[in-house]
Amino acid sequence: MPVTDQAFVTLGTNDIYCQGALVLGKSLRNHNTSRKLVVLITSQVTDRMRGVLEKVFDEVVQVDILDSADSVHLSLLKRPELGITFTKLQCWTLTHYAKCIYMDADTIVLCNIDELFDRDELSAAPDSGWPDCFNSGVFVFRPSLETFHNLLHHAEQHGSFDGGDQGLLNSFFNNWATADISKHLPFIYNLSISSIYTYTPAFVQFGSDAKVVHFLGTPKPWNCRFNPQSRWIIEDESLSGHQHLSYLALWWEIYVSDVLPLLAEQEESEGSESHQHHIGRIELLMKNENPFAGSQETPLNNPGDELPNNIAEQNILDSKGHDPDIQFASQINQEPVSPDSIQTPEQHSIANRVPGHDLQLLSEITCDPGTKEDNIQIVQLAQSASELSIHEAEEVARGEEERRKWEAGQIDYMGKYSFANIQKKLDRFLQ
Ligand SMILES: O=c1ccn([C@@H]2O[C@H](COP(=O)(O)OP(=O)(O)O[C@H]3O[C@H](CO)[C@@H](O)[C@H](O)[C@H]3O)[C@@H](O)[C@H]2O)c(=O)[nH]1
Ligand SMILES: [Mn+2]
Known part of the structure; x- marks a missing residue:
């Protein structure tokens, strides 16, 4: 039976974090939650992204960023870096719900966790860095305007010992560690991926019981590159030594199968006028090399072999669908372009091939969002790519400006296109 006075709540202050919120929302839906889903957003979130959020969440609630613009809480002015995560506190204003569970946009659920609603405020799991803190x-939590105002007052008086909401909430609910053991959620309700490598034996022993994975710290899943063919994360320096790649791959699986179709659908329903809006950017790279040969994609072996079976099985590598003849890179963005403009591999290789290498770096195809077929094509294209990555919308604008300059012969040979940078890029692709 649906429960209407309880909700899962998350926060996305911009389109990039909203992609995380969408994946979380879909993971909750996929595991048949009986509770409402709410996302808090700010005015920075584009209308188009709101449209997509509305397809997944029961409520999309716009809140203010708690920062210097908040005249009532001017003391926060001195700590502008607190603004964004303090925005989270506004979850206490959702007083039309009796009880809620807040979840960061960088979390996903692995099963139904509705039983958490049996707990009371403030229940949370220990922080892996300092387990006496949650x-x-x-x-x-229980939404309450009184608690919300007390939290703001506390913030004004004491600030936050870590500069974010976590420090503030821990000093506000300061008896969490000792008062009531039922408010200590088991760690499996907030498995921070860092604990996988700080205490691997415990992860091997208990990891298969995990219910919520939290991509705490960096990199976030949307900063990673994913190969939908191998269903695996493409590693770079920032990931070296990370042992949680199967969870990152799982995030991307949900993104490709459940979120990407919604993004494409939204483009279709809005038509081409709305192209000033961005939903981030989806960048697809296709290379004609074997996706595994010489790449840093690490199959599930050391220490992936140790990962819980339920996760490992979802990421068995195969090269199904890989076409060695395809050699172009593509990028889907907000530009309206007809399918006719999709370049053939030959055209691409002429335009973009790196001399001496059977590989080209990046070029662009865009799809006309006007018809259903084209949008199906966007999703199919993504699924058949060898690399997906998400970038900030500003980068698109910057990229367009760069392309204009490039075409006008104003190439930044001293900066971005310096020999050292090009070599770095080549090394990344060729190793
Ligand atoms: O630009 C931003 C930054 C954060 N968020 C939201 O705030 C959450 C917290 O930020 P996150 O980047 O996930 O922080 P963590 O890496 O998880 O770091 C820790 O420290 C943060 C600050 O105290 C706490 O908010 C987190 O819960 C805690 O896990 C995100 O998940 C989002 O829901 C945004 O919407 N936009
Ligand atoms: Mn987080």
């Missing part, structure tokens, strides 16, 4: 990425 992690504020997942917590049970």
Whole structure:
């Protein structure tokens, strides 16, 4: 039976974090939650992204960024870096719900966790860095304007010992560690991926019981590159030594199968006038090399072999669908372009081939969002790519400006296109 006075709540202050919120929302839906889903957003979130959020969440609630613009809480002015995560506190204003569970946009659920609604405020799991503190990425709370104002007052008086909401919430609910053991959520309700490598044996022993994965710290899943063919994360320096790649791959699986179709659908329903809006950017790279030969994609072996079976099985590598003849890179963005403009591999290789290498770096195809077929094509294209990555919308604008300059012969040979940078890029692709 649906429960209407309880909700899962998350926060996305911009389109990039909203992609995380969408994946979380879909993971909750996929595991048949009976509770409402709410996302808090700010005015920075584009209308187009709001449209997509509305397809997944029961409520999309716009809140203010708690920062210098908040005249009532001017003391926060001195700590502008607190603004964004303090925005989270506004979850206490959702007083039309009796009880809620807040979850960061960088979390996903692996199963139904509705039983958490049996707990009371403030229930949370220990932080892996300092277990006498709770992690504020997942917590049970009771919306109340009184609590909200007390929290703001506390922030004005004491600030936050870590500069974010977690420090503030821990000093506000300061008896969490000792008062009531039922408010200590088991760690499996907020498995921070860092604990996988700080205490691997415990992860091997208990990891298969995990219910919520939290991509705490960096990199976030949307900063990673994913190969939908191998269903695996493409590693770079920032990931070296990371042992949680199967969870990152799982995030991307949900993104490709459940979120990408919604993004494409939204483009279709809005038509081409709305192209000033961005939903981030989806960048697809296709290379004609074997996706595994010489790449840093690490199959599930050391220490992936140790990952819980339920996760490992979802990421068995195969090269199904890989076409060695395809050699072009593509990028889907907000530009309206007809399918006719999709360049053939030959055209691409002439325009973009790196001399001496059977590989080209990046070029662009865009799809006309006007018809259903084209949008199906966007999703199919993404699924058949060898690399997906998400970038900030500003980068698109910057990229367009760069392309204009490039075409006008004003090439930044001293900066971005310096020999050292090009070599770095080549090394990344060729190793
Ligand atoms: O630009 C931003 C930054 C954050 N968020 C939201 O705020 C959450 C917290 O930020 P996150 O980047 O996930 O922080 P963590 O890496 O998880 O770091 C820790 O420290 C943060 C600050 O105290 C706490 O908010 C987190 O819960 C805690 O896990 C995100 O998940 C989003 O929901 C945004 O919407 N936009
Ligand atoms: Mn987080």
